[in-house]
Amino acid sequence: MLRAIYLVLGLAVVGSGALGEYRGWFLSRPAQLQNVPKSIRDNPGAWRSLYANSPRTFGGK
Amino acid sequence: MVGETTGLNCRTCGAAIDLRGLTHTRTVVCSSCGTIQDPHDPTVRILQEAWARMRITPTIPIGTRGTVDGHRYDVIGFQYRTIEVEGETYGWNEYVLFNPYYGFKYLSEYDGHWNLVTPLQALPEMAPGRTSAARYAGKRFRHFQSADAATAYVLGEFPWRVRAGDVVHTADYVAPPEMLSAERTEEETTWSHGRYVDGRDIWTMFKMPGSAPRARGIFADQPSPWAGRTGRFWRGFTVLALVLLVVMGLRFATASRKPIFAGAYSFRPGTGEPSFVTEPFAVEGSRPTTVEVAFDTNLSNNWTYFNVALVSMDSGSALDFGKEVSYYFGRDSDGNWTEGSRRGAVRIPSVDPGSYYLRVEPETDARSRTAVNYQLTVREDVPTWWPYLVILGLLAVPPVLVTMRAASFETKRWQESDHAG
Numbered sequence: 001m002l003r004a005i006y007l008v009l010g011l012a013v014v015g016s017g018a019l020g021e022y023r024g025w026f027l028s029r030p031a032q033l034q035n036v037p038k039s040i041r042d043n044p045g046a047w048r049s050l051y052a053n054s055p056r057t058f059g060g061k
Numbered sequence: 062m063v064g065e066t067t068g069l070n071c072r073t074c075g076a077a078i079d080l081r082g083l084t085h086t087r088t089v090v091c092s093s094c095g096t097i098q099d100p101h102d103p104t105v106r107i108l109q110e111a112w113a114r115m116r117i118t119p120t121i122p123i124g125t126r127g128t129v130d131g132h133r134y135d136v137i138g139f140q141y142r143t144i145e146v147e148g149e150t151y152g153w154n155e156y157v158l159f160n161p162y163y164g165f166k167y168l169s170e171y172d173g174h175w176n177l178v179t180p181l182q183a184l185p186e187m188a189p190g191r192t193s194a195a196r197y198a199g200k201r202f203r204h205f206q207s208a209d210a211a212t213a214y215v216l217g218e219f220p221w222r223v224r225a226g227d228v229v230h231t232a233d234y235v236a237p238p239e240m241l242s243a244e245r246t247e248e249e250t251t252w253s254h255g256r257y258v259d260g261r262d263i264w265t266m267f268k269m270p271g272s273a274p275r276a277r278g279i280f281a282d283q284p285s286p287w288a289g290r291t292g293r294f295w296r297g298f299t300v301l302a303l304v305l306l307v308v309m310g311l312r313f314a315t316a317s318r319k320p321i322f323a324g325a326y327s328f329r330p331g332t333g334e335p336s337f338v339t340e341p342f343a344v345e346g347s348r349p350t351t352v353e354v355a356f357d358t359n360l361s362n363n364w365t366y367f368n369v370a371l372v373s374m375d376s377g378s379a380l381d382f383g384k385e386v387s388y389y390f391g392r393d394s395d396g397n398w399t400e401g402s403r404r405g406a407v408r409i410p411s412v413d414p415g416s417y418y419l420r421v422e423p424e425t426d427a428r429s430r431t432a433v434n435y436q437l438t439v440r441e442d443v444p445t446w447w448p449y450l451v452i453l454g455l456l457a458v459p460p461v462l463v464t465m466r467a468a469s470f471e472t473k474r475w476q477e478s479d480h481a482g
Contacts, residue, residue, distance in 0.1 A: 002290065002294075003290070003293045003294060003297050006294060006297050006459050006460075007297050007300070007301065010297065010298075010301040010456050010459075011301065011304065013452060013455055013456060014301060014304055014305050014308060014452060014456070017305075017448060017449070017451070017452035017455075018305075018308045018309070018312065018449075018452075020448060021312065021444065021445055021448040021449065022312065022444075023349070023410070023411065024349070024350075024351045024408075024409075024410025024411045024445075025410070026410075026445065026447075026448040026451070027351065027408050027409070027410035027445065028410075029380070029409070029410055029411065030371075030380040030381055030382035030407075030409060031380070031381045031382070032378055032379070032380055032381075033370070033378060033379045033380075033381055034377070034378050035377055035378075036370070036372050036377055036378065036379045038377070040338065040372065040420060041338050041418070044334070044336040044337050044338045044420050044422070045334040045336050047336075047370075047420065048368075048422075
């Protein structure tokens with residue numbers, strides 16, 4: 001009985017998990033900004049990303 | 062025929078004693094005064110008089126009739142036996158069951174655990190190996206415990222000459238729900254086969270009033286409720302894992318990964334405005350899809366951070382994200398080393414179909430004078446593998462739990478043995 005429940009629930013997990021991957025439920029969604037000015041196409045530098053100009057410290061070994 | 066009795070009177074107290082074991086009875090114990098007597102001696106010889114002041118009441122009274130393996134048996138004798146392990150005394154009850162056609166069987170009772178015991182006619186084979194084991198009827202029985210068992214109290218009839226204080230060396234071997242027991246004296250070794258029986262079944266067999274005492278702890282040959290389940294659950298896991306593999310295979314085989322934009326760019330810090338926008342491109346189809354934005358660079362001991370906005374030309378909204386790409390390499394006392402990757406990618410879920418463009422603003426080390434060349438590629442309908450790994454992990458949880466419970470049960474069982482770690 002327990003095994004039957006496990007199999008049924010397992011199939012549900014496989015099904016919903018596969019659907020979730022297909023629909024992108026597992027990926028984090030980037031920040032969404034509304035009303036981006038159309039002028040951005042003519043002057044990209046007039047608009048800054050949320051993450052622009054934050055301190056970067058990258059380096060090798 | 063079953064249940065016919067003959068009788069005699071106790072020589073000590075005169076109480077009437079019923080004899081149920083007919084001519085098989087070698088010893089009878091007066092239930093009134095505890096005197097042990099020989100019913101075959103015409104003078105009713107006293108073997109041992111009122112040897113114990115203690116009185117133990119059998120859980121199943123002497124004279125109770127029950128149905129065991131389809132045959133009627135009378136409870137004709139009772140003894141309380143003890144062993145001493147590491148200075149602690151453990152005791153259990155044993156009942157003598159008798160049917161004039163099928164002979165004797167025995168019942169053992171310990172803390173609510175019951176075993177139906179039958180004397181063996183054939184000798185078990187001692188199996189070779191590091192751990193002592195016996196083989197009987199095609200089964201391997203692992204050695205569980207050896208001890209000296211003393212008879213502390215007797216009541217009723219016995220097919221052997223019993224005395225309080227009798228000591229035999231016992232060795233138990235288990236293959237749950239069965240047990241082999243050897244009892245050795247200087248004269249002989251007798252083997253018996255025990256089968257674990259649930260207390261409720263004993264109550265049914267002997268039509269006992271009330272309910273069976275609750276079993277405490279785990280007995281040597283008590284069947285594990287998890288034993289069969291472990292294999293069944295892992296077989297179920299295998300089936301589900303195969304289904305998952307097929308689903309994953311289908312997903313990866315059918316995902317289009319279609320490139321919807323590609324462009325080659327170069328960036329050198331300190332040479333004007335770094336941000337730019339791409340040409341528009343279309344996310345096709347009729348449903349939201351996963352879009353991957355990938356950067357393939359020529360980085361060499363350097364880093365670049367790409368600030369990116371995926372801007373919808375239809376709604377005017379933007380998804381704002383960033384991606385660091387860094388790649389370093391060198392050589393030191395450990396040899397050659399590398400760190401990072403020249404490639405980086407971001408996956409954006411649930412992007413609606415429509416027209417989009419990217420605003421890209423790369424950053425790099427301001428001291429760098431080397432141009433960063435990179436290829437920017439946008440693909441739609443890109444599958445992700447790691448959710449399948451998460452699903453596989455979730456599927457493994459129940460069988461792992463069952464396996465742990467089974468292992469815990471066995472650990473508790475063997476903690477009571479001579480082989481406890």
